[in-house]
Amino acid sequence: MKRPLKQIAELVQARLLGDGDLEITNIASIQSAKPGDIIFVEDEKTLPKALQSQATAVIAGEFATKSENSKPFLISDQPRLAFARAARLLRDEQALEHGTHWTAVVDDTATVGSNVRIEEWVIVKPGVTIGDGTRVAAGCFLGDGVKVGRDCAIYPNVTIYPGTAIGDRVIVHAGAVLGSDGFGYVREHKTGRYEKFPQIGGLEIEDDVEIGANATIDRGALDVTRIGRGTKIDNLVHVGHNVQVGEDVVIAAQTGLSGSAVVENNVVIGGQVGIADHVRVESGAILGAQSGIPSNKVIRGKGVVFWGTPARPIKDYLKELAVLARLAKKEESLTSSKPGSREP
């Protein structure tokens, strides 16, 4: 959707420098920008590239006001954010048609809001409720009593087990599985065989959560697994039973949270991190990629980065790596200076 630059400035709350009547048609990266596009820069050193691009306008920070610019600018203290918001204005989802595809199987007892889109082969079981404006894409399965809020996007081939409750504006990418049984067994002492422990709890996903492709989130065993408001979960992440994830948490791809782990608000978790059962990661901690937290540990430190397995403050970990490298090097030079060694 085409918009004059000044309108974008107003809507993203940025300060306009230059000709506000120019028409902006799309967003782009600096390297792919064409006339009509708006781009963004976050630091001064990228500015020349932005000016050389074919973009019509640039979103930038205060730094861009220091020099004479050949293009109109929108000045924002969060250029990337302003750009993201401009994107939403310019790329208004082409309104998909509402309605239920004739191939979908929607139970009579389901409650479907207005402006809902239910696509091919979707299965909506008894007692399901779907809020206004939500899209359920092709091949999704919504088990008995599932609740999906307003303005959600459920991408193709998602499986939602019975009883799962999803808030508003939640995005679930293709192939994700929500509410599957947790991994819980009891070993019979005499036979050594595992018997299934009941996995009958619920799964609650709050508003504004996004869940990546092929991620899996298990229901609680007896109680509830919960994903807090605004939390973002990447592809192939695993969340075990009874896990409690707070608000505005970011969990990168392939990370795993074991049973009953607690992750408080504003935690940032890198990719392939392993969080064992009953761990508590306190508010604002940052876990580096591939780090591992053993069972029952508490990770504490707002803004502190942890790394390694077992995870420790990154400065300690780096020091250890450095010491170890030095020792290995020293050893090597000792070995090679021994009489008889090939390279004296």
Next chain:
Amino acid sequence: MKRPLKQIAELVQARLLGDGDLEITNIASIQSAKPGDIIFVEDEKTLPKALQSQATAVIAGEFATKSENSKPFLISDQPRLAFARAARLLRDEQALEHGTHWTAVVDDTATVGSNVRIEEWVIVKPGVTIGDGTRVAAGCFLGDGVKVGRDCAIYPNVTIYPGTAIGDRVIVHAGAVLGSDGFGYVREHKTGRYEKFPQIGGLEIEDDVEIGANATIDRGALDVTRIGRGTKIDNLVHVGHNVQVGEDVVIAAQTGLSGSAVVENNVVIGGQVGIADHVRVESGAILGAQSGIPSNKVIRGKGVVFWGTPARPIKDYLKELAVLARLAKKEESLTSSKPGSREP
């Protein structure tokens, strides 16, 4: 299904203390218990909480007989197991209707047992056999000649490649892929290009196995990949071609087993463990989360916990971690005591 406490006691083989005529309607955790619920405690220190709960009855160990109790008790030497069994009695799966949904495409040459439930959009290819009492949920694909035993539960959107054989009482969670091609290529020396090595072997999954959501298990290259009786596999686990997993093995989420690995009976594998090709993990070993076993290694030691990459006995690994931490600390104090350092 409501049952008198004394009947539960009898069926789970526990000793009844107190009023056996009380009606039990459901299981619950201590914190969520309501009147009519039965709960369990495994240790004495949790007992007071259990007694304060609203639960009608408590399953506990012998320790609970020491004091006067305000609730009726079932005494078992495996309270958690007795609870799991009570759960099965009380929560008898509401018998789902049997039959084949009109939208399923079942080939005429398939053999379907009695009391089988085949749900929406299921595809059953030529030569498939499905045993009595099995449920194949919506959107599953059963390729040519697939065999599924009795009383299995195949959750939605599972793909089973041709020829895969599954035993009785197997549970497969949503999105799992069984029998996909292994990862095998041959590099042509001249061109440097990879050509596909044949992946035509089978996949055999024995009785009482459970497989987690979005897990993937590859068929053998020329021979068979096998998952032994009673083994439990968590979400997002990967099992490569020709892998042989024994009986009563537990494999936590996101672990990967590379081609031709052998895991013997009763092994316990934590989450995100990596087992390289041709590894042998001998009976009863325990692999800590995120540990890694390099190619061709043998891991031996019933009840021994291994950790780290490359995996070593946990006591060695912990000692190494301690030594390293101490060295780094010492270094730091040396550095900081140098003249000119800010904090002498």
Next chain:
Amino acid sequence: MKRPLKQIAELVQARLLGDGDLEITNIASIQSAKPGDIIFVEDEKTLPKALQSQATAVIAGEFATKSENSKPFLISDQPRLAFARAARLLRDEQALEHGTHWTAVVDDTATVGSNVRIEEWVIVKPGVTIGDGTRVAAGCFLGDGVKVGRDCAIYPNVTIYPGTAIGDRVIVHAGAVLGSDGFGYVREHKTGRYEKFPQIGGLEIEDDVEIGANATIDRGALDVTRIGRGTKIDNLVHVGHNVQVGEDVVIAAQTGLSGSAVVENNVVIGGQVGIADHVRVESGAILGAQSGIPSNKVIRGKGVVFWGTPARPIKDYLKELAVLARLAKKEESLTSSKPGSREP
């Protein structure tokens, strides 16, 4: 398909020793070979086993010509490759019937080539093109404008997001998700909430790529994610937005590539490797299983194996492991020789 041995010799360009008129019906492993089968051996020490097997013929290297052999041989300088090619001759995919299953929903504006097979419940959205000879298996979703080349095999329940472009002879295994949104958010400073950064770039997968079951490959944010010709990607691998993977790269199971990582041609990546954002792995490097490359690093060294987190040349890493083990051992003996210790 039955073939005389001499014909196989000719087609796989191997030297025939022995009776070329023998009929070969199938390929097999040494241990499972039956009369009529052809097998292969790559080293002299496996030769006796091959000769003792029931196989009718053996593919081997020059080493097999040294002794008198009881079976006919095909001599090749790449026996495994010759075997893989023989497999293709002997196991010519039983030509699946072409055509579109009546349950598939194919948009009128889609362009479907000749000899295409579109199976049950497939959804083909507006503007899709599918090349000659391609198979799209049951339950797949091809979003608006998706392009799939010739002779591809898309296995069941694959989701391909709008705009994704796939080359010729590409194989995509069940449950894979191609073109999903990348994991990109901007944090609003005032509220601390994450807003979605646009994920509107493309995904281009070149010829001869194979993608494993339940793997996920994200589209670019503003530009394009690209997987180069001939690259092989195993199950449950994650590829983030804007990643550039070169040609003839091998990526084993459960590895993750974060946003904007670059992997050049001929790189070999083990299982569960983590590659952080903006990493560059240069041509021909080899990354050991579970290794981790921190953000912005460059990995350089054709044929050099890297291991550990952070990844370093394997010889350095092994030396460090050895030093550490020795220090821990020394410490232990010191401790245990202290007066009063239990084991002097």
